[in-house]
Amino acid sequence: MSTQSRKQREIQEREQRILETAWPLLIEQGYLGLSMDRIAETLQYSKGTIYNHFSCKEEIIIALAIQTTEKRTRLFERAAAFRGTSRERIHAIGSAATIFVQLFPDHFKLEHIIRSSSIWEKTSEKRRTIMRSCERRCMGIVGGIVRDAIAHADLTLDDGIVPEDLVFGLWSISVGAFSIITTSDQLVELGIQEPFETYRQNVHRLLDGFGWRPLSADYDSVAVDDRIRAEVFPEEFRAISA
């Protein structure tokens, strides 16, 4: 019994160690830098053992992507639990998204890799389902705040507009901004000195455009951001600042 559980635990832990070994290879050298042989060599296991855990390279990649995506989802959940006006809560989501990118600047590299059709299609349906459900959960959280805002009359959507449309807008602007930030090497030359700050402001413009109260003009969004970072994400904030 105890022997079994020891072995079982060893196998379990190995899975995590494989992922930890894979991460820097993938981040530093991309898809091609991740080699099953090198993982095996590093961990002193034979290749076959690695394949016992992950049936192909792509499975390792999506497993890593799931880990970071789940971390983001948890940040979103904490942000949504912030006690404040609907506008402050949606603001907290923006802060969570930004903190996530700053804590895991490499996540978007992964996201790019995993979305390549050649990679995505080789992953198992099981893991793809997990990814999709993370995506749905994130959208659900944001959608919930939008609905709350409507319920509290902070926001009124025009006819034919559903909460998901707004969520899609926030999702788009965030994915786009962070993609650009993490892949463009000439933002400063293009006139974007502080991309994260610009992102934050643009999100507010978008919310203003939907008429979400209180509008930017009415409150000091920098102060709100500080408060959220201090109250909701004190630890993460310290990690970023350090």
Added chain:
Amino acid sequence: MSTQSRKQREIQEREQRILETAWPLLIEQGYLGLSMDRIAETLQYSKGTIYNHFSCKEEIIIALAIQTTEKRTRLFERAAAFRGTSRERIHAIGSAATIFVQLFPDHFKLEHIIRSSSIWEKTSEKRRTIMRSCERRCMGIVGGIVRDAIAHADLTLDDGIVPEDLVFGLWSISVGAFSIITTSDQLVELGIQEPFETYRQNVHRLLDGFGWRPLSADYDSVAVDDRIRAEVFPEEFRAISA
């Protein structure tokens, strides 16, 4: 002389044929599907000859990306030349971006592939420079419209906000929306029935948030969109509808 030019021309044309052969391989099977051997086999040349044109796989990929990016830039230039209010002209840019995605739905796959660090870093500085200059040109076009809007008092930016901030917002929301549209397989399940339409509306909300006149409420953006498609992009519009 005539023999030389014939040979020269043959070599020139071959380059394009290589790219045409590479495109479907890359789109259908991703980075891994693109094989130098297969290109050589298909075109009945030896591998060495292919390598005379492109020093590595990645050069082929970026060459393809440059071709589509240049097409987009030309669409943007035509959109910017639209004679109308600043708001209509920026609207035309949005239409151009949408038309581009619909004409070249696979471009974003390429964009994803090329942005992978492992690929990007293997490309030649020469071609990277071309890509960057395309990017700058696109931003410049949009920035010019923003400046015109300010000059015509259609738009007033708050202190500390520069035109590039707004451009970054439009860029983000577009890149994000199209990335999501081309890679997510559950948009409908997530409640986004007509992503392109939602994108268009979100862009307007963002512009409204910046106070760009006339605001959405004041005019029929669907009519403007129809007019732009008919006047500026009649041919492309037909191609999409067909």
Added chain:
DNA sequence: TGGAATTATTGACGTATCGTCAAAAAATGT
């Protein structure tokens, strides 16, 4: 506890692809 049954591990193997380079072929110039 000892040995059968099950499970986990190993690493050589077949296949595929990359990018190179010396030799062969073709084109060009005199």
Added chain:
DNA sequence: ACATTTTTTGACGATACGTCAATAATTCCA
């Protein structure tokens, strides 16, 4: 007609993927 330059070729070495039969370790049960 022959020398020089340019282009093409494909065999080659290197690397990596994923498989699988053989081996080792572990578990189970009498």
